[in-house]
Amino acid sequence: MQPVHVWIRSESRSTERRAPLAPGDVPLLLDAGFEVTVEESPQRIFAVEEYAAAGASVVGQGTWPDAPQDAYVLGIKELPDEPASLRHRHIYFAHAFKGQEGARRTLERFRRGGGRLLDIEYLTDNDGKRVVAFGYWAGYVGAALGVLHLAGSLAAPLAPTARHELDAALEQAGKAGTDQLLALVTGAQGRSGRGAQRALMTAGLAITRWDRQETRDLHKQALLGHDLLVNCVVTHTPTTPFVEHADLDHERRLRVLADVTCDVTGPSNMLPVNTEITTWQEPVRRLHSGAPERGTAPLEVVAIDNLPSLLPREASEGFSGDLTPHLLGLAEEGGPSGPWRAAGRAFDEAMRRLEAPEGSS
Numbered sequence: 001m002q003p004v005h006v007w008i009r010s011e012s013r014s015t016e017r018r019a020p021l022a023p024g025d026v027p028l029l030l031d032a033g034f035e036v037t038v039e040e041s042p043q044r045i046f047a048v049e050e051y052a053a054a055g056a057s058v059v060g061q062g063t064w065p066d067a068p069q070d071a072y073v074l075g076i077k078e079l080p081d082e083p084a085s086l087r088h089r090h091i092y093f094a095h096a097f098k099g100q101e102g103a104r105r106t107l108e109r110f111r112r113g114g115g116r117l118l119d120i121e122y123l124t125d126n127d128g129k130r131v132v133a134f135g136y137w138a139g140y141v142g143a144a145l146g147v148l149h150l151a152g153s154l155a156a157p158l159a160p161t162a163r164h165e166l167d168a169a170l171e172q173a174g175k176a177g178t179d180q181l182l183a184l185v186t187g188a189q190g191r192s193g194r195g196a197q198r199a200l201m202t203a204g205l206a207i208t209r210w211d212r213q214e215t216r217d218l219h220k221q222a223l224l225g226h227d228l229l230v231n232c233v234v235t236h237t238p239t240t241p242f243v244e245h246a247d248l249d250h251e252r253r254l255r256v257l258a259d260v261t262c263d264v265t266g267p268s269n270m271l272p273v274n275t276e277i278t279t280w281q282e283p284v285r286r287l288h289s290g291a292p293e294r295g296t297a298p299l300e301v302v303a304i305d306n307l308p309s310l311l312p313r314e315a316s317e318g319f320s321g322d323l324t325p326h327l328l329g330l331a332e333e334g335g336p337s338g339p340w341r342a343a344g345r346a347f348d349e350a351m352r353r354l355e356a357p358e359g360s361s
Protein backbone atom coordinates (compact mmCIF):
# COMPACT_ATOMS: atom_id res chain seq x y z
CA MET A 1 0.00 0.00 0.00
CA GLN A 2 1.18 3.54 -0.79
CA PRO A 3 2.18 5.50 2.34
CA VAL A 4 -0.30 8.19 3.34
CA HIS A 5 1.12 11.56 2.36
CA VAL A 6 0.24 14.62 4.48
CA TRP A 7 1.20 17.96 2.92
CA ILE A 8 1.07 20.93 5.32
CA ARG A 9 0.37 24.00 3.23
CA SER A 10 1.16 27.60 4.10
CA GLU A 11 -1.79 29.78 5.16
CA SER A 12 -2.96 32.48 2.79
CA ARG A 13 -4.39 34.78 5.47
CA SER A 14 -1.52 36.99 6.57
CA THR A 15 -2.56 37.16 10.26
CA GLU A 16 -2.88 33.39 10.57
CA ARG A 17 0.15 32.10 12.46
CA ARG A 18 -1.30 28.77 13.57
CA ALA A 19 -0.42 25.38 12.09
CA PRO A 20 -2.59 22.25 12.06
CA LEU A 21 0.35 19.97 12.82
CA ALA A 22 3.15 20.89 15.24
CA PRO A 23 6.73 19.73 14.56
CA GLY A 24 6.61 17.62 17.74
CA ASP A 25 3.91 15.40 16.23
CA VAL A 26 5.66 14.81 12.88
CA PRO A 27 7.66 11.78 14.17
CA LEU A 28 4.42 10.04 15.18
CA LEU A 29 3.26 10.13 11.57
CA LEU A 30 6.66 9.16 10.15
CA ASP A 31 6.86 6.21 12.55
CA ALA A 32 3.53 5.01 11.23
CA GLY A 33 4.94 5.03 7.69
CA PHE A 34 3.45 8.38 6.59
CA GLU A 35 5.17 10.81 4.30
CA VAL A 36 5.10 14.39 5.65
CA THR A 37 5.80 17.47 3.53
CA VAL A 38 5.69 21.03 4.84
CA GLU A 39 5.62 24.26 2.87
CA GLU A 40 7.84 27.15 3.88
CA SER A 41 5.88 29.93 5.60
CA PRO A 42 7.38 33.07 7.12
CA GLN A 43 4.33 33.71 9.32
CA ARG A 44 3.86 30.24 10.82
CA ILE A 45 4.54 30.12 14.57
CA PHE A 46 6.90 27.14 14.07
CA ALA A 47 10.06 27.62 12.00
CA VAL A 48 10.24 25.33 8.99
CA GLU A 49 13.61 24.12 10.34
CA GLU A 50 11.76 22.57 13.29
CA TYR A 51 9.73 20.46 10.86
CA ALA A 52 12.85 19.55 8.90
CA ALA A 53 14.62 18.49 12.11
CA ALA A 54 11.61 16.30 12.92
CA GLY A 55 11.98 14.54 9.56
CA ALA A 56 9.50 16.36 7.29
CA SER A 57 10.43 17.29 3.69
CA VAL A 58 10.41 21.04 3.06
CA VAL A 59 9.00 22.61 -0.12
CA GLY A 60 8.29 26.14 -1.32
CA GLN A 61 5.40 28.28 -0.07
CA GLY A 62 2.11 27.74 -1.88
CA THR A 63 3.31 24.79 -3.98
CA TRP A 64 0.46 22.47 -2.96
CA PRO A 65 -1.32 22.73 -6.34
CA ASP A 66 1.62 20.68 -7.69
CA ALA A 67 1.56 18.12 -4.85
CA PRO A 68 1.23 14.46 -5.86
CA GLN A 69 -2.37 13.53 -6.59
CA ASP A 70 -2.67 11.22 -3.57
CA ALA A 71 -1.49 13.82 -0.98
CA TYR A 72 -3.85 15.10 1.69
CA VAL A 73 -3.35 18.88 1.73
CA LEU A 74 -3.67 20.05 5.33
CA GLY A 75 -4.29 23.61 6.48
CA ILE A 76 -6.37 25.68 8.88
CA LYS A 77 -8.14 28.49 7.10
CA GLU A 78 -9.33 29.26 3.59
CA LEU A 79 -7.41 28.44 0.42
CA PRO A 80 -6.16 31.24 -1.83
CA ASP A 81 -8.51 32.12 -4.73
CA GLU A 82 -6.38 30.24 -7.29
CA PRO A 83 -6.33 27.65 -8.76
CA ALA A 84 -9.91 27.59 -9.97
CA SER A 85 -10.01 23.77 -9.90
CA LEU A 86 -9.12 21.74 -6.82
CA ARG A 87 -8.02 18.18 -7.51
CA HIS A 88 -6.65 17.07 -4.12
CA ARG A 89 -8.18 15.93 -0.86
CA HIS A 90 -8.07 19.04 1.35
CA ILE A 91 -8.35 19.02 5.13
CA TYR A 92 -9.15 22.44 6.68
CA PHE A 93 -11.95 24.63 8.05
CA ALA A 94 -13.75 25.73 4.90
CA HIS A 95 -17.06 27.00 6.37
CA ALA A 96 -18.66 25.96 3.10
CA PHE A 97 -21.45 23.55 3.99
CA LYS A 98 -24.07 25.89 5.44
CA GLY A 99 -24.52 28.34 2.59
CA GLN A 100 -21.99 30.78 4.02
CA GLU A 101 -20.59 33.62 1.97
CA GLY A 102 -18.36 32.22 -0.78
CA ALA A 103 -19.40 28.62 0.00
CA ARG A 104 -20.77 27.91 -3.46
CA ARG A 105 -17.61 29.17 -5.10
CA THR A 106 -15.46 26.93 -2.92
CA LEU A 107 -17.55 23.84 -3.62
CA GLU A 108 -17.57 24.57 -7.35
CA ARG A 109 -13.78 24.61 -7.33
CA PHE A 110 -13.84 21.10 -5.88
CA ARG A 111 -16.42 19.97 -8.41
CA ARG A 112 -14.37 21.33 -11.27
CA GLY A 113 -11.16 19.62 -10.16
CA GLY A 114 -12.67 16.41 -8.78
CA GLY A 115 -11.03 16.98 -5.38
CA ARG A 116 -12.60 16.37 -1.96
CA LEU A 117 -13.01 18.60 1.07
CA LEU A 118 -12.68 16.88 4.43
CA ASP A 119 -13.74 19.77 6.63
CA ILE A 120 -12.29 19.54 10.15
CA GLU A 121 -15.55 20.89 11.60
CA TYR A 122 -17.27 17.73 10.31
CA LEU A 123 -14.82 15.22 11.76
CA THR A 124 -17.26 13.69 14.22
CA ASP A 125 -17.57 10.55 16.32
CA ASN A 126 -20.49 8.11 16.38
CA ASP A 127 -22.53 10.52 18.55
CA GLY A 128 -22.01 13.36 16.09
CA LYS A 129 -19.60 15.17 18.44
CA ARG A 130 -16.67 17.03 16.94
CA VAL A 131 -13.38 15.29 17.64
CA VAL A 132 -10.94 18.17 17.02
CA ALA A 133 -11.48 21.85 17.83
CA PHE A 134 -9.63 24.92 19.05
CA GLY A 135 -12.07 25.43 21.93
CA TYR A 136 -9.83 25.26 25.00
CA TRP A 137 -7.55 28.13 24.03
CA ALA A 138 -10.46 30.13 22.60
CA GLY A 139 -12.06 30.03 26.05
CA TYR A 140 -8.79 30.85 27.73
CA VAL A 141 -8.11 33.90 25.55
CA GLY A 142 -11.76 35.05 25.56
CA ALA A 143 -11.91 35.05 29.36
CA ALA A 144 -8.47 36.67 29.57
CA LEU A 145 -9.56 39.57 27.33
CA GLY A 146 -12.62 40.08 29.53
CA VAL A 147 -10.49 40.20 32.68
CA LEU A 148 -7.91 42.54 31.17
CA HIS A 149 -10.64 44.88 30.03
CA LEU A 150 -12.14 44.94 33.53
CA ALA A 151 -8.67 45.74 34.86
CA GLY A 152 -8.31 48.60 32.37
CA SER A 153 -5.23 46.97 30.86
CA LEU A 154 -6.49 45.68 27.52
CA ALA A 155 -4.40 47.35 24.83
CA ALA A 156 -5.73 47.57 21.27
CA PRO A 157 -5.06 46.54 18.61
CA LEU A 158 -4.69 43.01 19.88
CA ALA A 159 -1.70 41.01 18.67
CA PRO A 160 -0.64 37.36 18.92
CA THR A 161 1.11 36.60 22.18
CA ALA A 162 2.42 33.69 24.24
CA ARG A 163 0.80 32.05 27.20
CA HIS A 164 3.42 33.14 29.74
CA GLU A 165 2.86 36.75 28.72
CA LEU A 166 -0.90 36.46 29.02
CA ASP A 167 -0.58 34.69 32.37
CA ALA A 168 1.68 37.47 33.66
CA ALA A 169 -0.89 40.09 32.56
CA LEU A 170 -3.67 38.12 34.26
CA GLU A 171 -1.72 37.85 37.51
CA GLN A 172 -1.07 41.57 37.35
CA ALA A 173 -4.78 42.23 36.78
CA GLY A 174 -5.58 40.06 39.79
CA LYS A 175 -3.20 42.06 41.98
CA ALA A 176 -4.75 45.29 40.70
CA GLY A 177 -8.18 44.25 42.02
CA THR A 178 -9.89 41.90 39.55
CA ASP A 179 -9.43 39.12 42.13
CA GLN A 180 -12.34 40.79 43.94
CA LEU A 181 -14.66 40.33 40.95
CA LEU A 182 -17.19 37.62 40.23
CA ALA A 183 -17.16 35.67 36.97
CA LEU A 184 -19.74 33.33 35.53
CA VAL A 185 -18.79 30.75 32.90
CA THR A 186 -21.70 29.31 30.92
CA GLY A 187 -20.99 26.06 29.07
CA ALA A 188 -18.45 25.45 31.81
CA GLN A 189 -18.03 21.74 31.10
CA GLY A 190 -17.10 22.16 27.44
CA ARG A 191 -13.68 22.67 25.88
CA SER A 192 -13.77 26.48 25.87
CA GLY A 193 -15.52 26.58 29.25
CA ARG A 194 -12.58 24.74 30.78
CA GLY A 195 -10.06 27.04 29.13
CA ALA A 196 -11.99 30.08 30.35
CA GLN A 197 -11.88 28.81 33.92
CA ARG A 198 -8.11 28.35 33.72
CA ALA A 199 -7.61 32.01 32.73
CA LEU A 200 -10.01 33.25 35.42
CA MET A 201 -8.20 31.19 38.06
CA THR A 202 -4.89 32.74 37.01
CA ALA A 203 -6.36 36.20 37.67
CA GLY A 204 -7.93 35.02 40.95
CA LEU A 205 -11.59 35.78 40.18
CA ALA A 206 -14.31 33.85 41.98
CA ILE A 207 -15.92 31.56 39.39
CA THR A 208 -19.50 30.35 39.10
CA ARG A 209 -19.80 27.40 36.72
CA TRP A 210 -23.02 26.76 34.82
CA ASP A 211 -23.68 24.08 32.27
CA ARG A 212 -26.99 22.61 31.03
CA GLN A 213 -28.27 21.58 34.42
CA GLU A 214 -27.69 24.95 36.08
CA THR A 215 -29.38 26.92 33.29
CA ARG A 216 -32.48 24.76 32.99
CA ASP A 217 -34.40 27.22 35.20
CA LEU A 218 -32.48 30.35 34.45
CA HIS A 219 -31.85 32.44 37.59
CA LYS A 220 -31.55 35.83 35.89
CA GLN A 221 -30.84 37.83 39.04
CA ALA A 222 -27.98 35.49 39.96
CA LEU A 223 -26.60 35.84 36.44
CA LEU A 224 -26.75 39.64 36.56
CA GLY A 225 -24.97 39.57 39.92
CA HIS A 226 -21.63 38.72 38.25
CA ASP A 227 -19.17 41.28 36.89
CA LEU A 228 -18.09 39.14 33.93
CA LEU A 229 -20.00 36.58 31.89
CA VAL A 230 -17.90 34.28 29.71
CA ASN A 231 -20.28 32.54 27.32
CA CYS A 232 -19.05 29.20 25.98
CA VAL A 233 -22.39 27.53 25.23
CA VAL A 234 -23.05 25.53 22.09
CA THR A 235 -26.72 24.85 21.60
CA HIS A 236 -28.94 24.23 18.60
CA THR A 237 -32.21 24.14 20.50
CA PRO A 238 -34.12 27.32 21.31
CA THR A 239 -33.24 28.19 24.91
CA THR A 240 -33.98 31.21 27.12
CA PRO A 241 -31.20 33.68 26.26
CA PHE A 242 -28.82 34.65 29.05
CA VAL A 243 -28.88 38.43 28.52
CA GLU A 244 -31.74 40.15 26.68
CA HIS A 245 -32.58 43.77 26.06
CA ALA A 246 -35.02 43.74 28.96
CA ASP A 247 -32.10 42.97 31.32
CA LEU A 248 -30.14 46.07 30.40
CA ASP A 249 -32.09 48.46 32.63
CA HIS A 250 -32.18 46.04 35.55
CA GLU A 251 -30.09 46.54 38.63
CA ARG A 252 -26.97 44.54 37.84
CA ARG A 253 -23.28 44.09 38.49
CA LEU A 254 -22.75 42.63 35.04
CA ARG A 255 -20.36 44.85 33.14
CA VAL A 256 -18.58 42.72 30.57
CA LEU A 257 -19.75 39.95 28.25
CA ALA A 258 -16.94 37.81 26.83
CA ASP A 259 -18.74 35.90 24.11
CA VAL A 260 -16.46 33.04 23.11
CA THR A 261 -19.26 31.37 21.18
CA CYS A 262 -19.65 34.39 18.83
CA ASP A 263 -22.95 33.02 17.53
CA VAL A 264 -24.01 36.63 17.15
CA THR A 265 -26.39 36.30 14.21
CA GLY A 266 -27.53 32.71 14.74
CA PRO A 267 -31.01 31.64 15.87
CA SER A 268 -29.49 30.34 19.15
CA ASN A 269 -27.63 33.52 20.11
CA MET A 270 -27.63 33.34 23.91
CA LEU A 271 -26.68 37.03 24.14
CA PRO A 272 -29.13 38.75 21.76
CA VAL A 273 -28.14 42.14 23.20
CA ASN A 274 -25.22 41.80 20.83
CA THR A 275 -25.44 41.00 17.12
CA GLU A 276 -21.96 41.85 15.90
CA ILE A 277 -18.50 40.49 16.47
CA THR A 278 -15.68 42.76 17.62
CA THR A 279 -12.21 42.91 16.10
CA TRP A 280 -8.52 42.94 17.00
CA GLN A 281 -8.57 46.68 16.19
CA GLU A 282 -11.60 47.38 18.40
CA PRO A 283 -12.01 44.42 20.72
CA VAL A 284 -14.60 46.05 23.01
CA ARG A 285 -17.96 47.59 22.15
CA ARG A 286 -20.36 49.34 24.48
CA LEU A 287 -23.88 47.94 24.48
CA HIS A 288 -25.48 50.06 27.18
CA SER A 289 -24.31 53.16 28.98
CA GLY A 290 -25.74 52.11 32.38
CA ALA A 291 -27.46 54.20 35.03
CA PRO A 292 -25.36 54.50 38.18
CA GLU A 293 -28.25 56.08 40.13
CA ARG A 294 -30.21 52.85 39.63
CA GLY A 295 -27.28 50.54 40.32
CA THR A 296 -26.97 49.65 36.63
CA ALA A 297 -23.46 49.35 35.28
CA PRO A 298 -22.48 50.12 31.68
CA LEU A 299 -22.37 46.93 29.65
CA GLU A 300 -19.66 46.07 27.14
CA VAL A 301 -18.95 43.09 24.94
CA VAL A 302 -15.86 41.34 23.64
CA ALA A 303 -16.78 38.98 20.78
CA ILE A 304 -13.68 38.09 18.79
CA ASP A 305 -14.22 35.19 16.39
CA ASN A 306 -10.59 34.14 15.94
CA LEU A 307 -9.42 33.97 19.55
CA PRO A 308 -7.01 31.01 19.21
CA SER A 309 -5.00 32.98 16.63
CA LEU A 310 -4.00 35.28 19.49
CA LEU A 311 -2.19 32.37 21.15
CA PRO A 312 -0.83 30.60 18.07
CA ARG A 313 1.76 28.30 19.63
CA GLU A 314 -0.39 26.87 22.41
CA ALA A 315 -3.45 26.66 20.16
CA SER A 316 -1.47 24.84 17.44
CA GLU A 317 0.13 22.40 19.85
CA GLY A 318 -3.19 21.55 21.49
CA PHE A 319 -4.94 21.18 18.15
CA SER A 320 -2.13 19.08 16.67
CA GLY A 321 -2.20 16.80 19.72
CA ASP A 322 -5.91 16.14 19.10
CA LEU A 323 -5.66 15.86 15.30
CA THR A 324 -2.63 13.55 15.06
CA PRO A 325 -4.40 10.37 16.27
CA HIS A 326 -7.07 11.02 13.65
CA LEU A 327 -4.49 11.60 10.92
CA LEU A 328 -3.14 8.18 11.84
CA GLY A 329 -6.69 6.93 11.26
CA LEU A 330 -6.32 7.85 7.57
CA ALA A 331 -4.12 4.77 7.19
CA GLU A 332 -6.55 2.36 8.82
CA GLU A 333 -6.92 -0.98 7.12
CA GLY A 334 -10.19 -0.98 5.22
CA GLY A 335 -10.16 2.80 4.72
CA PRO A 336 -10.06 5.97 6.78
CA SER A 337 -11.57 5.86 10.29
CA GLY A 338 -15.13 6.89 11.21
CA PRO A 339 -14.59 10.66 11.62
CA TRP A 340 -13.11 10.90 8.10
CA ARG A 341 -16.03 8.97 6.69
CA ALA A 342 -18.39 11.39 8.50
CA ALA A 343 -16.56 14.36 6.99
CA GLY A 344 -16.74 12.69 3.57
CA ARG A 345 -20.50 12.25 3.90
CA ALA A 346 -20.90 15.93 4.84
CA PHE A 347 -18.99 16.85 1.68
CA ASP A 348 -21.07 14.53 -0.50
CA GLU A 349 -24.28 16.01 0.90
CA ALA A 350 -23.06 19.56 0.28
CA MET A 351 -22.19 18.63 -3.32
CA ARG A 352 -25.58 17.04 -3.85
CA ARG A 353 -27.26 20.23 -2.60
CA LEU A 354 -25.06 22.23 -4.96
CA GLU A 355 -26.19 20.17 -7.91
CA ALA A 356 -29.86 20.02 -6.93
CA PRO A 357 -32.06 22.25 -9.06
CA GLU A 358 -33.04 25.53 -7.42
CA GLY A 359 -35.99 25.10 -5.04
CA SER A 360 -35.72 21.30 -4.65
CA SER A 361 -34.73 19.85 -1.25
Ligand SMILES: NC(=O)c1ccc[n+]([C@@H]2O[C@H](COP(=O)([O-])OP(=O)(O)OC[C@H]3O[C@@H](n4cnc5c(N)ncnc54)[C@H](O)[C@@H]3O)[C@@H](O)[C@H]2O)c1
Pocket residue numbers: 133134135136138186187188189190191192193210211212213215232233234235239259260261262263304305306307308
Ligand atom coordinates in the same frame (compact mmCIF):
# COMPACT_ATOMS: atom_id res chain seq x y z
N1 LIG B 1 -14.34 32.82 19.26
C1 LIG B 1 -13.51 31.93 18.76
O1 LIG B 1 -12.45 32.26 18.26
C2 LIG B 1 -13.85 30.47 18.84
C3 LIG B 1 -12.87 29.50 18.61
C4 LIG B 1 -13.19 28.17 18.77
C5 LIG B 1 -14.49 27.82 19.10
N2 LIG B 1 -15.43 28.80 19.27
C6 LIG B 1 -16.82 28.51 19.61
O2 LIG B 1 -16.93 28.34 21.00
C7 LIG B 1 -18.08 27.58 21.25
C8 LIG B 1 -17.78 26.53 22.30
O3 LIG B 1 -17.00 25.49 21.74
P1 LIG B 1 -16.55 24.24 22.63
O4 LIG B 1 -15.51 23.52 21.84
O5 LIG B 1 -16.22 24.70 23.99
O6 LIG B 1 -17.92 23.40 22.68
P2 LIG B 1 -18.25 22.19 23.63
O7 LIG B 1 -19.25 21.37 22.91
O8 LIG B 1 -16.99 21.52 24.12
O9 LIG B 1 -18.95 22.85 24.91
C9 LIG B 1 -20.24 23.44 24.90
C10 LIG B 1 -20.84 23.35 26.29
O10 LIG B 1 -22.06 24.06 26.29
C11 LIG B 1 -22.94 23.35 27.16
N3 LIG B 1 -24.31 23.80 26.94
C12 LIG B 1 -25.16 23.54 25.91
N4 LIG B 1 -26.34 24.15 26.10
C13 LIG B 1 -26.25 24.81 27.29
C14 LIG B 1 -27.14 25.62 28.03
N5 LIG B 1 -28.37 25.89 27.57
N6 LIG B 1 -26.72 26.13 29.20
C15 LIG B 1 -25.49 25.88 29.65
N7 LIG B 1 -24.58 25.11 29.00
C16 LIG B 1 -24.97 24.58 27.83
C17 LIG B 1 -22.67 21.90 26.78
O11 LIG B 1 -23.17 21.00 27.75
C18 LIG B 1 -21.14 21.89 26.71
O12 LIG B 1 -20.56 21.63 27.97
C19 LIG B 1 -18.53 27.05 19.90
O13 LIG B 1 -19.63 27.83 19.46
C20 LIG B 1 -17.36 27.26 19.01
O14 LIG B 1 -17.75 27.46 17.65
C21 LIG B 1 -15.12 30.11 19.16
